[in-house]
Amino acid sequence: MLVGAVLAVGALTGCGPAAGGAAAPASPADASLGKVTTGADGVQQVTIQTQDDYVFTPNHFTVHPGELTVTNVGHELSHNFRFSPGGGPQAIGAQILLLTSGQRQTIDFTVTTPGSYRFECSFHADLGQVGTMTVSG
Secondary structure, three states, X not given: OOOOOOOOOOOXXXXXXXXXXXXXXXXXXXXXXXXXXXXXXXXXXXXXEEOOOOOEEOOEEEEOOEEEEEEEEEOOOXXXXXXXXXXXXXXXXXXXXXXXXXXXXXXXXXXXXXEEXXXXXXXXXHHOOEEEEEXXX
């Protein structure tokens, strides 16, 4: 049963640089990216970043069964974020339809079944923009 986790990821509006046509300078990855923390309410939280080179930073994180908040931060290009249909032992319908440069979006859900869950930018999955969330047993 999905309850709530926050996941923010970018979506594709136009696979190019931000408005104005100029590419944003590359920024070093935040050291907190991918670190799973647990709030006083027991909700696990993780932040990932959607890079301009068709990758998620990080592209893997591990959580325990329960409520989850995932935040995705858009770096330059537009993307989306979803758990791949059929890409895990339990369907996760929470998704970010569109994330543009500089945006932060989150999704909330609950995951109860241990295993590996593939996530992706469906616009760029063929370019390798995929990752895995592992739910420990």
